[in-house]
Amino acid sequence: MMLHIPAVLTKPQVQEFRRRLAQAEWIDGRATAGPQGAQVKRNRQLAELSPLAQELGGVITQALANHPLFFAAVLPLRILPPYFNSYASGEQYGMHIDSAIRTRPGTANAMRADVSSTLFLSEPEEYDGGELIVSDAYGTHEVKLAAGDVIVYPSSSVHRVAPVTRGERVSSFLWSQSMVRDDAKRGMLFALDQNIQKLRAAHGDNEITVELAGHYHNLLRMWAEV
Ligand SMILES: O=C(O)CCC(=O)C(=O)O
Ligand SMILES: [Fe+2]
Numbered sequence: 001m002m003l004h005i006p007a008v009l010t011k012p013q014v015q016e017f018r019r020r021l022a023q024a025e026w027i028d029g030r031a032t033a034g035p036q037g038a039q040v041k042r043n044r045q046l047a048e049l050s051p052l053a054q055e056l057g058g059v060i061t062q063a064l065a066n067h068p069l070f071f072a073a074v075l076p077l078r079i080l081p082p083y084f085n086s087y088a089s090g091e092q093y094g095m096h097i098d099s100a101i102r103t104r105p106g107t108a109n110a111m112r113a114d115v116s117s118t119l120f121l122s123e124p125e126e127y128d129g130g131e132l133i134v135s136d137a138y139g140t141h142e143v144k145l146a147a148g149d150v151i152v153y154p155s156s157s158v159h160r161v162a163p164v165t166r167g168e169r170v171s172s173f174l175w176s177q178s179m180v181r182d183d184a185k186r187g188m189l190f191a192l193d194q195n196i197q198k199l200r201a202a203h204g205d206n207e208i209t210v211e212l213a214g215h216y217h218n219l220l221r222m223w224a225e226v
Contacts, residue, residue, distance in 0.1 A: 001187035002134060002141060002153045003073045008063050008119060009148040017056055017121055021084060021170055024052050029085055029093075040094025043161075046084040048105060057082035060119060060172055064150070072193045073152055074115045075179045075186060077226060080104065082119070082174040087130055092163040098155045102175055113155040113175035114183075120145045120171050127167030134159040154183040179224040189223075192216050 009017070026044035033041045046053040060082045064070045080102055087093075103110045118132055124144050131142040132151060135158045142162075143151045153159065155175060180186045196212050203209075 001073065001183060001190060002136070002143075002151060003069065003190075004143075004145065005067065005069050005073075005150040005152065006146070007148050008067060008070070008150045009060070011148060013059070014121055014147045017059075018170065020052060020056065021046075021086075021121070024084075025050070026086060032083065033096075034099050037093075037096040037099075040092075040096060040160075042091045043085050043087045043093060044091070045086070048081075048083065053084055054081065056084065057172070057174075060174070064117070064174075070117075070150070070152065073186070073190050074117075074176050075189070075220075075224070076115075076176045077179045078111045078177040080111060080113070080175045080177075082172045084121075084170070084172050086168060086170045087161060087164040088127075088168040090163050090165060092129075093161040095158055095160045097158050098175065100155070111175075111177045112181065114178040114181050115152055115176045115186075116155045116157075116159075116173065117150050117152045117176065118143075118171050118173045119150045120147050120169075122168060122170045123147045127169045128165045129162045130164040130169035131162045132159060133162060156183060179226055180220070181225070182223070185219075185223050189216065189219060192219070 024046055027047050029041050029043040029045040030038040061079050098113050098116050101110050102113050131144045134141045134153050145151060193216055196209055199209050
């Protein structure tokens with residue numbers, strides 16, 4: 001399932017992020033790619049443990065963890081601290097799949113990447129190219145969102161970032177381990193949850209919404225690992 005979550009950061013937050021990131025030290029993005037990814041990845045990133053990445057990343061994690069749509073769609077068990085990337089001058093990230101297991105320097109904890117997220121920090125009119133292109137069972141999806149918006153997509157999908165041929169594309173990306181590892185199951189739970197919310201908004205709680213909420217929780221009980 002792919003989901004567009006608007007306005008995770010406000011425009012003033014985006015501007016502040018961009019101001020701080022413009023002064024940052026960027027390194028070769030291949031530092032965090034696996035062997036296949038490294039062959040096709042050409043971009044720049046903040047070093048994983050840089051104080052700026054940790055500070056700004058904390059703001060993003062907090063905003064996502066408190067966001068009802070992100071919670072309902074991702075059912076996060078763990079959120080790996082966000083990374084920051086920049087593409088300009090023809091840089092791109094060719095076809096790849098995100099590694100299943102991620103670790104962080106300085107920590108022993110490995111986690112499984114189930115859901116990938118990109119938070120756009122450049123407005124679409126600031127650059128040409130730079131679409132995030134995700135292939136799944138339903139086809140190929142090109143994503144280029146307003147600054148502050150997030151796209152959530154399964155880490156199991158093959159995807160790429162098209163070459164940026166004008167301007168600069170700055171973004172943050174992160175991986176989550178979900179309580180429900182299977183994308184199709186997460187998608188069904190999300191649809192059920194959103195429809196229960198719509199019924200509640202239209203008619204208030206009644207015995208039907210209570211019963212449906214029961215089904216939601218019983219499916220979650222069957223599928224969740226915590
Ligand atoms: O910048 C993006 O939108 C995604 C980057 C990406 O796919 C990755 O770093 O694995
Ligand atoms: Fe990726």
